[in-house]
Amino acid sequence: MEVENIVIRAQEGDREAFDELYSEYKRPILNYLYRFIGNRHCAEELTQETFIRAYINLHRYEPRAKFSSWLYKIAGNLARNFLRHASYDKRVRPVKVDPYATGEFLLTENIGTRERGPAERAQAKETKALIQQAIDHLPAHLKEAVILCDIQELSYEAAAKIMKCRPMTVGSRLWRGRKKLAELLNYIKNGE
């Protein structure tokens, strides 16, 4: 309810209210885009673009859906367009599923630092790079489901609103995404 009030204030032209919304949602959107694209710089650019578009089109937002869903929708569209763009392949997409043979960004990215100890950290880093790379290889619609439900930990219903489909479709995309991811990460050998 509180968010909705801020949105209404922002719609009336209150830039401070919009700044509040921005600082509230910039990190989830950034992470969503980062997982979607797999490149930090591009994700940051697209995050900014998402909020610029949100600001310009704020009058079009109707409080029937959650504000965050609306933002995710904008970000998702931007990300899909970005991936569809021809130059994307040359610029960021890793060619092989081999953490040692990929571009430097994967190894330099700081995906997670919860583990302690240099050996463990290196191991964890490698795993996380591998996971991100596997995510990169998923088709966009499966990727979206995996990111929203497994990484961002949204419910089927919330994800369905963002993806503009029914909750069961989310479920089906999710299991197919997981399966493919598992295959890619060699958790499952020789498939089902």
Next chain:
Amino acid sequence: MKCEIKFKDISLYLDGRYSQKKREALQVHIADCPRCSKKVDEIKTLRASLTRLVPIEESSGFDFEFNRSLDERLRYRKEHDWKAKIQGAASNIMDSIVMPMPAIVKVAASFILVFSLAWSIRAQALQKMPFIEFSAGEARIYRQATNNWIATRPKMRLKAGDKIKLSAGAVVNIASKGRYKARIKDESLIVLSKLNSGLRNIDTDFSISYGKLLVNTTDKFKGSSMRIYTPACDAEVVGTAFIVEVFQNRTWLGVLEGRVRLLSKVHPLKAGSVKRLSTYVSAGQEASTMPYLYSTVPKLLSNREWKTMLELYQLVEKPQVMLLLGTGPNRVDEFLERPIPVYIPDAVRRVTPKELLEAIDIVKQATREGNIELVKKNTLRLQGLLERYPSPQYSVEILMFIASQLHYVHDYIAALEVLEKVSAQYPDSEFASLAQCSIATIYQNNFKDIDKARMIYSQLITTYPGSADAIRAKEMLSPQR
């Protein structure tokens, strides 16, 4: 026993999407089946490793960069958003006209506006397209779409590729509203080979296999083009009235107004390769050509030909009495050579007093019979009638007609009087310079008073420097004469 449980079931089971009953059943199965419990472990591990991915944080300067680019974008939109400006202005106007208006009315109004605009543009374009205005006798039209010959009927719109075939005695009038009128006569086969309609102009090409085509263009024709292809030549129109007749491959072209460019095709043996030779046929002239031959030199239309050309005036009626005269520097000769024909359109006939028309007919009759006394008597009466019923539609023209008749019956003094009247009373009319030129010519030829003639010629050059008669006057004053 083979395990029927699939990856999908375990994935949904772990997400808690199954009913209590099914969940319990699966739980029991998984506990027993090592394969399924392994799958459960795998999915759990995968989910955990995905969840454990630590969220990244924005790099330093991210917020600053965002605010900067947002401001920049907003400024750009403000400067370049002309659509919004127009919309704003339009909505302001709309609001000032009709204050509160439901959206549906606005939508309906804009639909009506758009439709009426489109409709009017279409109507404008269609209006120019040629159509059959009138048809008589046995006339048929061949259209590719229907693939057979059908009888022509009025208001039929013509399309490119239409063939029109007429039997002897038939007439078809074609009109492009405001641009030109054409008439196809007698035994003819004519193809409308090209038809392009622009916003203001219309380009029409006719091909004549044989037959007769009369064309009369109007003032609005300017900018449009018309080409007529015959077996022997191409004729290009420059704002004009003319007749093209094709008979056994011979093309005859008679021009009443304006001028027509005649492009003859010359035989390769004569010119090396097929060459096009252009001749301009001006008003009052005729020329003819055969395939692969040079066209004849344009010469003045004969009296009999003039009469056939009269028909052109029936096509586009101007509310003005017409003297059938050319416009070139030699029109004085034409004017003094014979009793000049006069054409009175119906539009003028309706508003002209009956006695005036009768008087004209009597004068014509008397001239034909060579009855000098009768001509003199009736021209005087006609002049009296003109003074009683003056009209810009015919006054000058009929005075010139009288002068021509008097000259023909050798009453030069009376003719001079009438011509002087024209140049004195109507100095702005198109015939004033012709009247002066005729006066000079009469002095020169009939009274042998060269000095007086020269004086009038030089007067004419100063008063009407741009006219065709001034060219003639200069010619007469040149030292070679």
